[in-house]
Amino acid sequence: MSITPDNRAAVKAEAARLRDLFEAAGAVPVETSVLQPAGTLLDLYGEDIRARAYVTSDALRGEQMLRPDFTVPVVQMHMAHGAEPACYTYAGEVFRRQEDDRDRANEYLQVGFEMFDRRAPEEADARVFAVIHEAVKHLPLQAVIGDIGILMAAVDGLETTERRKAALRRHIWRPRRFRALIERFSGRAPVPESRAALLAVKDPMACDAPMIGLRGPDEIAARIRALREDAATPPLAAREVELLDAVLAVRETADNALEHLRDIAVDMPAIASAVEALAKRLEALERAGVAPHSLEFEASYGRTQMEYYDGFVFGFSVPKRPDLPPVATGGRYDALTRRLGGGHEIPAVGGVIRPDQVVALEGGA
Numbered sequence: 001m002s003i004t005p006d007n008r009a010a011v012k013a014e015a016a017r018l019r020d021l022f023e024a025a026g027a028v029p030v031e032t033s034v035l036q037p038a039g040t041l042l043d044l045y046g047e048d049i050r051a052r053a054y055v056t057s058d059a060l061r062g063e064q065m066l067r068p069d070f071t072v073p074v075v076q077m078h079m080a081h082g083a084e085p086a087c088y089t090y091a092g093e094v095f096r097r098q099e100d101d102r103d104r105a106n107e108y109l110q111v112g113f114e115m116f117d118r119r120a121p122e123e124a125d126a127r128v129f130a131v132i133h134e135a136v137k138h139l140p141l142q143a144v145i146g147d148i149g150i151l152m153a154a155v156d157g158l159e160t161t162e163r164r165k166a167a168l169r170r171h172i173w174r175p176r177r178f179r180a181l182i183e184r185f186s187g188r189a190p191v192p193e194s195r196a197a198l199l200a201v202k203d204p205m206a207c208d209a210p211m212i213g214l215r216g217p218d219e220i221a222a223r224i225r226a227l228r229e230d231a232a233t234p235p236l237a238a239r240e241v242e243l244l245d246a247v248l249a250v251r252e253t254a255d256n257a258l259e260h261l262r263d264i265a266v267d268m269p270a271i272a273s274a275v276e277a278l279a280k281r282l283e284a285l286e287r288a289g290v291a292p293h294s295l296e297f298e299a300s301y302g303r304t305q306m307e308y309y310d311g312f313v314f315g316f317s318v319p320k321r322p323d324l325p326p327v328a329t330g331g332r333y334d335a336l337t338r339r340l341g342g343g344h345e346i347p348a349v350g351g352v353i354r355p356d357q358v359v360a361l362e363g364g365a
C-alpha cells in the first residue's frame, strides 16, 4: 500500500507516533535531503537498490538520486560530526522503483532508529530490536532474525584461494550466483566451455586481433592469469561444502538454531566466534524481554537486502503473506561506517518501520 488521499492522514499520524516512541527511547531526531549524490553512495547499497534508484543528472552536482534509504546519509552525517555514542531517529519518504509489481509502492515513509555505539554490540543489537518490537507488538507479525557475520565467517574459513573467497563474499547477496560458484569451485559443475577454450590456448594475447573494448592489454593479461590460477586451484573439499550448506540451511527457532550452529562450529571452527556473538545477542534479547524461542532464525535471512549489512539482521513480516513487504527491517552495518568514515569507524545498528504497512494491518488488510 502507498500513501493515498484516503490514508495520508493516518499514515502521517502513525509516522509521528513511531518517531515519538523512538525519541522517548533516547534517539535524537535528524533530517537528510531527499536528493543525495548518486555515484559512490549508490554502490554501497548493492545491485538490487542500484537498479531501483531514481537517478537524475545535475550540471553542478553530478548524478543525484532520490534517497533510497536513510541509513547511508545518516552514517555520512554521523561520521562527519557525530558525538559518541549516538542514537538517531528520522521519518520521511524513500524512493525505489518497482520493476514488476505495480501495486508495490515506489515511494513510502520510513521511520528509523539508528545506534552508533562501540560498547557491547550485542546489547545494541538487542536494544534496536526491542525498541522496534515494542512499536509493532500490537500487530500479528512474525519476527525473523539472521546473521550475515556467520555467513561471512563461513566463507572466510574455506580452504581455498583469497580470490575465490572474495568472489563468494561478493555474491553472498546473490544466492543463485553464490550457489553456482560453489558448484563450480567444488568441481560439481563443469568449467564453462568458452573459458576452457580460452585457457587451452598457450598465449591468448599472441594474436593479431585488433584491441577493442574498454580493457587494456595489461588488464586482459591479468584476467587470463587469474583464470589460469583458478583453473589450477584444487576443488573445495566435499566436506567443506557440506558444512557450508548445513550453515545456510539453518532455519528454526533461535534457541535451537544456536545449538545447531554450535554443533556445526565443532567441525567448522571459523564460525565459532560469530556463533558465540549470536549467543550473546540472544542473551541480551532475553534480558530485553524477547524470548529466543519466539524468534525464527534463518541463516540465509537478509541475503537479498541491503549489501551493507555485516552482522545481525532482522525483519517483521505478516506470516504467510510473502506478497506484502516487511513491516520493519534492520541490521548491523559496521563496515559501512568504515567506508564512509575517512579513517574512522564505529559499530552501528538500526532499523526502520513502514507506517503505511502498520496502518494497512490495523485496518485489517
Ligand SMILES: N[C@@H](Cc1c[nH]c[nH+]1)C(=O)O
Residues within 6 Å of the ligand: 068, 069, 070, 071, 110, 112, 113, 114, 306, 329, 330, 331, 332, 349, 350, 351, 352
Ligand atoms: N535502511 C534500511 C533499514 C535499516 C535502518 N538501519 C539499518 N537498516 C532499509 O531501508 O531497508
